[in-house]
Amino acid sequence: QVQLVESGGGLVKPGGSLRLSCTDSVLTLEEYAVAWFRQAPGKEREGVACIDFSADGTRYAASVKGRFTISRDKANNAVTLQMNGLQSEDAGVYYCATDQLKLCSTKYGFWGQGTQVTVSS
Numbered sequence: 001q002v003q004l005v006e007s008g009g010g011l012v013k014p015g016g017s018l019r020l021s022c023t024d025s026v027l028t029l030e031e032y033a034v035a036w037f038r039q040a041p042g043k044e045r046e047g048v049a050c051i052d053f054s055a056d057g058t059r060y061a062a063s064v065k066g067r068f069t070i071s072r073d074k075a076n077n078a079v080t081l082q083m084n085g086l087q088s089e090d091a092g093v094y095y096c097a098t099d100q101l102k103l104c105s106t107k108y109g110f111w112g113q114g115t116q117v118t119v120s121s
Helices: none
Strands: 004-005 010-012 016-026 034-039 045-051 058-060 068-071 079-084 090-100 113-121
Touching: 004 090, 016 034, 016 090, 016 113, 034 079, 045 068, 045 079, 058 068
Parallel strands: 010 113
Antiparallel strands: 004 016, 016 079, 034 045, 034 090, 045 058, 068 079, 090 113
């Protein structure tokens, strides 16, 4: 059974950085598209970044492009999200997702439990 687990969330000051990690004990994540989403209280879940096997390889929301980087940590069967220049608007619960497909999408069948990111001075 797919079991995605996120880690790396925490409290960071504005302008600070965090690196999130998404792992799975069953799937070989390097074979599939994997996406990061986030959700702030009272708001809809929104896509943040995705890594897949398209020509571009990665995709980012306009609000995070240039600050966030998604990459594969194949040695640890993980997909990471390096977040730099964090602002209050970036706060929320971050989730990783996959659907055992090769390309990024907008809907996924498998989700992790989420990891909290708090940005506060």
